[in-house]
Each structure stands twice: as C-alpha cells, then as structure tokens.
Amino acid sequence: MPISRRTLIVTLGLAPAVSLLPRAAFAAYPDQPIRLIVPFAAGGNADIVGRLLGEQMSHALGQPVVVDNRGGAGGSIGAEAVARAAPDGYTLLVGSNGPLTVNPFVQAKLGYDPLKDFVAVALTSYAPHVIILNAKVAAKTIPELIALSKQQQISIATSGVGSATHMTLERFKAATGANVVHIPYRSGGALMPDLLGGSIQAAMTEFSTALPLHTGGQAHIIAIASAQRSQLAPDIPTFIEGGVKDFTAASYIGILAPTGTPGAIIAQLQKAIAGGLTSGGAADKLRGMGTEIATPEQMTPDGFAAFIRTDYDRMREAAQLAGITPK
Secondary structure, eight states, X not given: OOOOHHHHHHHHHHHHHHHTSOGGGTSOSOSSOEEEEESSOTTSHHHHHHHHHHHHHHHHHTSOEEEEEOOOGGGHHHHHHHHTSOSSSSEEEEEEHIIIIIGGGTOSOOSSOTTTSEEEEEEEEEEEEEEEEETTOOXXXXXXXHHHHHHSOEEEEESSTTSHHHHHHXXXXXXXXXXXXXXXXXXXXXXXXXXXXTSSXXXXXEHHHHHHHHHTTSEEEEEEOSSSOOTTOTTSOBTTTTTOTTOOOEEEEEEEEETTOOHHHHHHHHHHHXXXXXXXXXXXXXXXXXXXXXXXXXXXXXXXXXXXXXXXXXXXXXXXXXXXXXO
C-alpha cells in the first residue's frame, strides 16, 4: 500500500523525538552484563550465595552476571551504591539483614532508606540462627540452659553489637528471662576458636557456621531457630520445641533493585532467580552448607517485600530491648 504524503510527514516529524527515547526502549533486556553488588567482603555467606545466583542468572538471562564486592559500614556502603544506581536492571543488591533491617536501628546516618529506595525481587535463602555450647557446658536443651543461667551467668557471643545474631540473642533473653551476658565479636568465624577453647560458653550464630563443629563433636548445638528441624541435623530441636513460643530467626539473603526499575524487568529477574533455585545444583549446594531455600511465595517481589517489613519491625523491637541507639 502506498504511503500518503501526510503519513510520511508525520512519521518524519516524530523521528527526532523517537531518537531521544532511552536505549532500553529499543533493546531487549538484558543486552549487557549485570552487576550484583555484595555489600560485604568476599568469602562470606552473602558473597557465596551471590556467586551461586550469578551463575544461575547468567544462564537464564544470556548475559554475564558480575559480582562486585563493596564492603564497609555493615553493608551500608554497597547498599547505598545500589540505591543511587540507575533503575535499569543492570545494578542489583545482594541484600541481607544488616543493610536492610538492622542498620536503620544502629546507624544514625544511612545514605538510603531500605523501605523506600529498593524494590524487592526475590528472597533466595536464609541460614537459621542457633545456640551452640562448648563441650564443658552441661546443658543439652534450651530449658536446661535457662535453668543453668539462673544459677550462674552464661556468656553468649555473637558476631557483633547490632548484628543479626545479637538481635536474636536479645529476643531470646526477653522471651525466656535467661541470665546471659552478650560477648560481641567481629564476625561469626572469629568467635569459634574461643568457643572451642572455653573462653566463652556459648554462641548465637548461623547454623551454617556452627554445623561442622556440631557434627564433628567439638561443640553441641542445642536449638535451631527455624519452624522445623533441619534435615542435615535432625537431632537438633527447634527453639519452639524447647518452649520458646514462635521463636524463629535467620540471616537471610535476597535480591533487590533500585526503586523505579520497570516491572517487566523485575519479573524477568525474579523468574531467572526462582528458576535457578528450583532446578540445577545451586539449591543443593546451599542446602549442603546449612542454608534453607526460600519458599515459592518468598521468592516473589510481594513475598520478599512482606518478609522485609516483618523483619524490620522485629529488629526495631530487638534494638529497643538491647538499648541500642543509632550512632
């Protein structure tokens, strides 16, 4: 069909405006590498999960997914970098308790708002918290530990003041009335030699960190803060079984994008993440480390957003219990 003179004029008149549209309006997403910013140093739980996810996402999306470690300030530096990035789906955050739901109640001057500056893509996994005791402590259950603490004060270490495990310890103290003193360390790994040596009696830490010591008989985990027992160590009861009602806690990992990222891109990313954790070897590797895979609902944007809001409120309460004021 021949083009009318009027149609030709209108089409040519629109050409300059069309040329000003963003590149994403013409290119299928993604058409370049994607950066996963891990707001911690290499080698930690967030880094390990981020690299496993990056491999799965790369296969699904057909583009390289590059892990960029930007540690510092409890995860706040890396999180702020993502919050200020272009909302185009090419810069994502490997988010966790610290930058999302703990730092707002510990750090007075955050350069971002965790509830407003990010859009949730998918929760991926979480490592439940546990209490592990050194071999010299006679208690074998939560009720026995509480009873022992009434006779003598128990020292329980965590990975630091304001850490996720510290918040869990404060919740445990409030729920049980246990007489314990908090011993802060720089990380979960740093406290383990002192636990084994007997300098500290116990630790509240991630299941993935404590599991090798438990299975090796060097120390014993008396409770896991999950809704059900772990298949990796079914001999360990839950806190709930130990009489601490509805007590669950974990260090979680999830993927977020800057607010304003188009919904179609979020949906594409979520599909790639969920697909990578429901098939292939990534999920098996994570479970083998003592990490639990998120539920299908938690792997959705709405499900992860609800999870963050719930944990945010829980951490606010824990900070108040601990007497922590932002500095």
